[in-house]
Amino acid sequence: MGSKYGTIIMGPAGAGKTTFCSALIQHLRNNKRSCYYINLDPAAEDFVYEPDLDIKELITLEDVMEELHLGPNGGLIYCFEFLLENLDFITDPLEQVGEEYLIIIDMPGQIELYTHVPIVPSLVKALTKGNLNISMCAAYLLESTFIVDRAKFFAGTLSAMSAMLMVELPHVNILSKMDLVKGQVARKELKRYIEPDISLLQDVGDSGLVYEYKDGVDAGQVEEVVAGDAFGRLNRAVGQLIDDFSLVSFLKLDVQDEDSVGAILSYIDDAIQFHEAQEPREPNDDLEVEEHEMG
Numbered sequence: 001m002g003s004k005y006g007t008i009i010m011g012p013a014g015a016g017k018t019t020f021c022s023a024l025i026q027h028l029r030n031n032k033r034s035c036y037y038i039n040l041d042p043a044a045e046d047f048v049y050e051p052d053l054d055i056k057e058l059i060t061l062e063d064v065m066e067e068l069h070l071g072p073n074g075g076l077i078y079c080f081e082f083l084l085e086n087l088d089f090i091t092d093p094l095e096q097v098g099e100e101y102l103i104i105i106d107m108p109g110q111i112e113l114y115t116h117v118p119i120v121p122s123l124v125k126a127l128t129k130g131n132l133n134i135s136m137c138a139a140y141l142l143e144s145t146f147i148v149d150r151a152k153f154f155a156g157t158l159s160a161m162s163a164m165l166m167v168e169l170p171h172v173n174i175l176s177k178m179d180l181v182k183g184q185v186a187r188k189e190l191k192r193y194i195e196p197d198i199s200l201l202q203d204v205g206d207s208g209l210v211y212e213y214k215d216g217v218d219a220g221q222v223e224e225v226v227a228g229d230a231f232g233r234l235n236r237a238v239g240q241l242i243d244d245f246s247l248v249s250f251l252k253l254d255v256q257d258e259d260s261v262g263a264i265l266s267y268i269d270d271a272i273q274f275h276e277a278q279e280p281r282e283p284n285d286d287l288e289v290e291e292h293e294m295g
């Protein structure tokens with residue numbers, strides 16, 4: 001079975017997707033592995049590594065907004081609908097990509113593309129089924145700085161869960177920008193976010209406090225949260241939902257640390273079963289197959 005392997009990098013705007021792609025490409029190069037980098041953000045401009053395939057060669061957000069008088073979000077949806085109508089733009093070049101490559105797809109940050117409209121699910125289906133049959137996982141990034149606001153962190157966790165359910169791929173969830181989480185209290189508390197602990201939400205309701213880790217320093221008690229009963233009940237219900245499904249846990253990413261990038265790559269490799277396919281075949285394997293077919 002010939003196959004192809006890839007990962008689609010998703011997450012909210014500014015979560016560090018493109019930065020992670022660059023770190024991943026660098027790490028793959030250091031380890032003499034090949035990759036095929038695709039940019040699907042029709043507004044992205046600055047890349048450390050030039051993409052092998054860039055949606056801007058097909059359509060740009062700037063042109064769409066100007067010619068069709070659309071805003072940035074409507075324009076982005078249009079760009080993706082256009083891509084879906086011209087899928088050979090992406091499928092044709094991918095036909096040529098060998099199984100030793102890791103295909104990396106860098107997505108835009110508008111999460112409505114995964115959660116509100118079935119655009120990304122349709123794209124994923126086209127890549128993972130049919131001729132291409134790419135073994136693919138999603139890497140979903142959420143900023144670790146979100147932990148300054150627990151409700152925001154859980155909202156982010158919910159959107160990760162929603163994306164998981166929509167795209168139906170194995171998911172690797174990542175807390176990015178770990179270099180910004182400093183200070184002992186922050187590090188200690190972080191464990192409760194890696195496997196989201198719903199009592200964190202309860203704590204907010206009970207104490208009425210949130211903590212700010214400003215520039216990595218614990219700034220302590222900075223804000224009163226008016227946690228009315230209804231808000232508290234909603235938080236608990238959302239927390240319970242996340243807990244019941246036990247779907248979301250996070251890996252920590254520090255892009256400056258090669259080991260951290262390597263660790264995440266090994267989760268991605270496992271999710272897409274990359275290494276199983278790369279194992280060298282014994283010379284006799286082919287013989288056995290032939291004998292079996294003949295017999």
Ligand SMILES: Nc1nc2c(ncn2[C@@H]2O[C@H](COP(=O)(O)OP(=O)(O)OP(=O)(O)O)[C@@H](O)[C@H]2O)c(=O)[nH]1
Binds near residue numbers: 110179
């Ligand atoms: N300190 C720190 N900053 C980071 C890290 N990763 C990304 N950034 C910064 O965060 C900002 C956004 O990073 P990007 O990689 O462009 O994020 P993105 O998710 O691709 O953004 P969109 O494509 O706009 O959704 C940039 O200013 C980066 O320099 C990180 O690990 N640590």
